[in-house]
Amino acid sequence: MTFDYSQTFRGSSGLPNTDNIPGSEMRYRDAFNLTLRQELDRDPSVFVMGEDIAGGAGRFEKDGEVSYEEKDGFKPLDAWGGPFAATKGLIQDFGTDRIKDTPISEAGVLGAAIGAALTGTRPVVDLMYFDFVTVAYDQLLSNAAKSRYMFGGQTKVPLTMFARSGAGTGHAAQHSESFYSMLVHIPGLKVVVPSDPLSVKGLLSASIRDDDPVFLVNDKKLINLNGFVPDQEVVFELGKGRYLKRGSDVTLIGMAYTSEICRKVAEKLEESGVSCEVVDMLSLSPLDEDIILESVSKTNKVVIVDEDTPMCSMASEISSIIADKGFDYLDAPIKKVNSPHTPVPYNRDLEFSFMPSEERVIKAVKEIVEY
Amino acid sequence: MEKEKLQWLFESMYRIRRFEETMLEQTFKGKSMGVTHSSDGQEAGPAGVCAHLTDKDWIGSTHRGHGHCIAKGLDTKKMMAEIFGKSTGQCKGKGGSMHIADFSKGMLGANAIVGASIPLAVGAALSSKYNGTENDSVGVAFFGDGATGQGVLHESMNLASIWKLPVIFVCENNHYAEATPVEYAVSIEDISDRAAAYSMPGVTADGMDVFDVYEVAGEAVNRARKGDGPTLIELKTFRYHGHFHADDPKKYRTPEEDEKWKDRDCLKIFEEKVIANNSMDLESIKKIKDLIDTEMIEAVEFAEKSPMPNIEELYSDVYVKYKD
Incomplete structure (x- = not known):
């Protein structure tokens, strides 16, 4: 098989x-x-x-x-x-x-x-x-x-x-x-x-x-x-994102480790009755605009989670695509969870506050789920 | 030297000279769509080095790259058309004067970031060594005195040395990096001295005398082909024009300096030597000149008559394949 x-x-x-x-x-x-x-x-x-x-x-x-x-x-x-x-x-x-x-x-x-x-x-x-x-x-x-x-x-x-x-x-x-x-x-x-x-x-x-x-x-x-x-050969098509979880209330968009954060958040929120769909971008260039729009057209709400600093980030780019091509799908503001506009700090408490976390993603979801 | 080789050297130098003069004329007529950097004065370098190369050898070049292209056998019609921004240009009008390349001729491309093509020639040599074809395919990095201030030159020379790659580093020291004199920007008198830091031979040659360049380059190319590793060659030379077409070098050079170099013009030296030792006569020299003068008229006509690129060309060639 x-x-x-x-x-x-x-x-x-x-x-x-x-x-x-x-x-x-x-x-x-x-x-x-x-x-x-x-x-x-x-x-x-x-x-x-x-x-x-x-x-x-x-x-x-x-x-x-x-x-x-x-x-x-x-x-x-x-x-x-x-x-x-x-x-x-x-x-x-x-x-x-x-x-x-x-x-x-x-x-x-x-x-x-x-x-x-x-x-x-x-x-x-x-x-x-x-x-x-x-x-x-x-x-x-x-x-x-x-x-x-x-x-x-x-x-x-x-x-x-x-x-x-x-x-x-x-x-x-x-x-x-x-x-x-x-x-x-x-x-x-x-x-x-x-x-x-x-x-x-x-x-x-x-x-x-x-x-x-x-x-x-x-x-x-x-x-x-x-x-x-x-064991078999696996060769992904470059430029395609994938779903890590299907859901109906909010789309969570992740890339690299933030996809893992989104997956965990979706599991946790499922228990409290919020159904999240998780899109894992896999490729940032080419960018799979279609999977983003396909998911947002269904959930009408979106949180983008990106560890990069916020200005001119992937989260900004994905937001602009949704605002331009998916405006009519939206029932709430687009939420970005980025790192802040700072270098990465050394101290562990500071460093963990710097990175997007499950807590920050959950907070963003809660802000828009009842919008 | 064989008669054919002798003729080839003269043809190459004269073709470069006439191409640069013609190209500048056309630039001032508004036919070039951007800046051009003439290499006239420096012809002996590309000719004397490329005389030892075949289409299987690779060269990296600079913003002042027309001479390297011509010496590597590129078609002057396609080169002129490229400068005119036409669809028949060597790069379909998408590269321009500073980015002429022909991979079928072993020309890795002129490169307008100073020093940036040097590691490409090292990489071509790495390919040769990887494939066991050093004897057949060496890499030559052409760069100016200005590039000796770039860190990537150091990295490239070190890599070529530790991996014993078939590379020839050819520094065309034309004594000016843009408007900056070499004695201000370079800490040593002879750039070839830097070779010692990479345990490779370093040699300075008279960049106005093609016979001197030919001899020095021949040794370096042989060394590379035998698997004995890289060489640094410095050619002391001079560009007759400014940094780019609209740069007036009188703002930073004395007429005496120009005269001193022009007295030792590479075409003049060549003609004097071959006439003196009877290896070529004035008649055969004139014949070559006439043919190339006609070639330049034809190159301009070809460029002039060629169509502009289709606007759709804006979007092509970014990737081999991006999205379905």
Whole structure:
């Protein structure tokens, strides 16, 4: 039996049925690692680059013994297995040409990856923390996203980038960003935001196989989340959102970790008699306007939950789409739950007040449910 | 040097010179839809380097990129049409003077962010090494003295060195970054000295003498093809015009400096040398000039007569595929 994940997409009625589907429960990070492995196996033109994606570059190991020289029975050292162990084990199975540790040179490495993508390979670049995008932003904006257009369509840039986003782990102001809109704003770039182990599998495969540059954002808070992942190949269509729950009173729109918040809020409010529908965007560019409007046309009320700071955020963009194309559907003001217009604070109490929380979403729902 | 190679060098330099002069004339007639950056004066660099390359080798280029395009074999008709913003242009009129590219010729594109194309050439070399085709396909990064102030140059040279990639870094030191003199902005006399910091050979050549450039570039390209890694070449050269078409360099340069460089014009040096050693005669030189002069008239006519892009072109080529 094959798993029909499209059941969750727009126009569908429910959640995917996983009964009798071969697969297993696993963490988001394991699903990511397994999928990367599958894609490396599938296509020899795929290779991965990034700082410490193995760790201890140029050295070797055997049963925990580190060697500075290559010796019999020793394999390339995999000291870290990548930030958050995303690439653990890959260097020993795929070798140092395909799992390439780099210096801390985001602009140079991303630029080289773009040059490689322009000349026939399919690089995957780990930028470690999402905040580090800004160090390589010129390459991303001026070369990755614009080459096809400014050269009149004569080339393509089949490049995948990924990095860890989000507050909530005490990484403070420069390692906790969620500025999705700074990427979504760029024509020529695609941006996807998985929210669980299944979606990271479906979106990572799709990103690597896509012929355009795609940025996959891994929210740190999801990395140890458990969920069912089928053994079969899963390739999501980029640009489609999905329903995590169907409901009738209020639409909750989430992306990455905020989808998980929305799902939990919907469960809690169900007990108090409020029926929420949860839309998980999955892709921010392209953006699935149809699933947003389909849901709001039914519930007539909407709360958008976005961890990015509020000005010019995805929540703002989604609000404007609803105000423009779904004005007649609305029975209450559109509610945005964002982080405030501040950098991410370090202190845990401050940090947890910064992020959208279940409480803030529930408060927003209550403001409009009786409107 | 073989006769064909000699002719090719002269043709390339003269074609670049005449293209830039023609392109500037047309710019002042209002035919260019935006700014243009002439490279006349610097012709020996692109010609002397690209003489060693084939369509399988890749070059990255700059806002002052017409010379690199021509030396890499791009069609002057399509280039002129691109500057005119026409649909027959090299990039369908969507790139303009600063973004001419031809992937079929190994030309990764002119790039108007100073220094930004350098890692692309490194990436092309990384592809070659990944595919085991170093011998066949090297990367050349052309950039100016201005780009030596960009951090991405440092990153790119370091990556090329640690990974021993088949890259040639070619710094065309024309002594001015926009209006800023090199002695103000660069901390050393010879930019090639910086190669030592990346344990790669660094060599300065006379960018007005195509034979000097040819020799130095030949060694670097061979090194790259053999798998011996990158080289930094600095070409001391000079742009005869301002930074862009409307920039008057007299505002920041003395006439004496211009005269000093023009005395050593690359076409003049070439002609003097080949006549002196009898490797080409005046008649064959004139024949080449006449052919290229005609080619320029035809390029302008082609650009002039070509249609504008369809307005729908605004929306195409952003993605391979976005939404169904």
